Amino acid sequence: MDLRRLRYFVAVAEERSVGKAAERLRMAQPPLSVQIRKLEAELGTPLFRRGTRGMDLTEAGLALMSRASEALALAAEGVEAARAVAAGRRGRLSVGYMFVLASAVLPQLVPELRRSLPGVDLDFVELSASTREPLLLDRAVAVALCMPAIHHPEIQLAQIGTQKLMLAVPARSPLARLTAVPVDKLQGRPLIALPRPEEEPTSSAVAALLRRHQVVMPIASRVETVHSALGLVLAGEGLSILPACAKLGAPPGIVFRPFLDAADTIEIAACWRRDSSSQLIRTFLKSAEKVVARI
Structure with a gap:
């Protein structure tokens, strides 16, 4: 049914007059009468009858009204819902995050997003090295906080911060007694490495740090997530070079030490599909940049 005719019908029914309804609708009376007759013809029954107080609804008219x-x-x-979603005031936003950022970012980011996106339903999905790219490409998450960034032709990214690289060691290790560790002290020591072999770029931050100092660390294990790396470090399987924020989620028995002669960092990036038109992502970026600047 034509909503325009339905609107005309309601106006006549409420005003009980074609003339008054025409004034309310800011149109001439004859065209309004024509539209009411067309609606009655479409339904196959009269909707109004003349009464002492004006236009009265018939039984069929009452049912329609x-x-x-x-x-x-x-x-x-x-219509309002569609406009609100297009303007970023309503909708649903699925946010992916790497575990390494959970303890440092989520406690501040979630309340910030609740304040800046009060009418938006928020979902949070933990990502790993192997799931972050496919979940973004499949639209299972709309935007992801990644460390490091995802480099893919279909994915847009914005660097929103950096984290200093630090050495994670067991508290019982002699290296834990140092306030800062010279990089050459890592020579020959086993490394718990991230990410997985097939995803590791030759120019990764950790590889660049070791290469610049001409230090070789044999790979003891390769894992997808920081919590796996921390578990193996605690088990004495090796050392791991991780972002500083990882210490917030570290179990007891692991200490983080800065490097004496290196200040290398790794980027924190927000990543989303290039073809996404969601206004919510812009608001998310502002909130994420504000939070990451504080960690």
Whole structure:
């Protein structure tokens, strides 16, 4: 049914006059009468009859009126909902995050997003080295906080911060007694490495740090997540070079030490599909940049 005719019908029913309804609708009376007759022809029954107080609804008119106002209200709500989503005031945003950022970022980011996106439903999904790219590409998450950034032709990224690289060692290790560790002290020591072999770029931050200092660390294990790396470090399987924020989620028995002669960092990036048109991502970026600047 034409919603425009339905709106005309409701106006006539409420005003009980074609003339008054025409004034309310800011249109001439004859065209309004024509539209009401067309609606009656479409339904195959009269909707109005002349009464002492003006236009009265017939039984069929009463039945239509009881639902017509609701239908128009729902249509108006739908239009407003669409506009709100397009403007970034309503909708759903699925946020992916790497575990290494969970303890440092989420306690501040979640309340910040609740304040800046009060009408938006938020979902949070933990990502790993192997799941972050496919979940973004499949639209299972709309935007992801990654460390390091995802480099893919279909993914857009924005660097929103950096983290200093630090050495994670067991508290019982002699290296834990140092306030800062010279990089050459790592020579020959086993490394718990991230990410997985097939995803490790030759120019990764850790590889660049070791290469610049001409230090070789044999790979003891390769893992996808920081918590796996920390578990193996605690078990005495090796050392791991991780972002400083990883110490917030470290179990007891592991200490983090800065490097004496290196200040290398790793980037924190927000990543999303290039073809995404969601206004929510812009608001997310502002909130994420504000939070990451404080860690």
